[in-house]
Amino acid sequence: MATSDKKSFWNRSGSTDENAEMSFVDHLEALRWHIVRSLVVWLIITIVLFINVDWLFDQVIFAPSQSDFVMYRGFCQLSHWLHLGDALCMPPVNLRFQGNTISGPFMAALSISMVGALIIAFPYIFWEIWIFVRPALSVKERTGFQGGIVWVSLAFFTGACFGYFIVAPFTLNFLANFTLGTQQAYQYLPTLGDYIDAMKNIILGCGIAFEMPVLSYVLASIGLISGDTLRNSRRVAIVVILVIAAVITPSPDWTSQIIVALPLFLLYELSVIIAARVSKRVGKNEPKEWS
DSSP, rough: HHHHHHHHHHHOOOOOOSSSOOOHHHHHHHHHHHHHHHHHHHHHHHHHHHHTTTHHHHIIIIIBTTTTTTHHHHEEEEEEEETTTTTTOOOOEEEEEEETTHHHHHHHHHHHHHHHHHHHHHOOOOHHHHHHHGSSSOOOHHHTTTTTTHHHHHHHHHHHHIIIIHHHHHHHHHHHHOSSSSSSSSOOBBBBBHHHHHEEEEHHHHHHHTTTHHHHHHHHHSSSSSHHHHHTTTHHHHHHHHHHHHSSSSSSHHHHHHHHHHHHHHHHHHHHHHHHHHHHHHHHHHOOOOO
């Protein structure tokens, strides 16, 4: 591929002039290039992670299922520091997984690599989305979204870390130590696929849920919501938050659901404040800026 072709591949947005009128076909062409570039970056990261999938599984994915996971010790030390005794000290967890299909290990490695690449490539993918949408915005709207990629990425990674370090230990501990009946007539051997699916739901679910303040900023900027709208919808929001918490946490343990629901409620209250401030600025026709 020639140098000019490479530059065209990475910089092409369907038009060299953002102010130029584009036809529907031009928009489709631009969207195609954004999608292709995003897929290429995602695929490269997937291949790199797949090559190192053994380390990734042992040190990252498998770690929360072991009793020596750093957060188990951290929760217990926090409990003692708060003079709560062993209230936050969870029983030891040492899960071992079974494989019931011949392709199970390969599919698990592929799934870990693909989802991991999606998480790592999230800022770039969002940047491609922003580049595609930007020409349709006014100068004031573009100014208002300066730094948006940083805030969106920060919210997503904060949520993903919250799910991995906080929600996952509580959820796995509950599931691993839950027993049915008194005769122990069964042997608890979870499948590898179930465990990976649970981790994916927790990490991605929390990452997406933590985008709530960013979403409120966007919707308030274009006038779809305001601080008063969110305040009047607080009761409905609480119900929705509880449902989201139940979906993110794959266990019926109310403790895990509260651990997820509480920060989501705090994020909702933060969204109320952000929407109110943005609505006030929009009403005064002031430039919108990320706070």
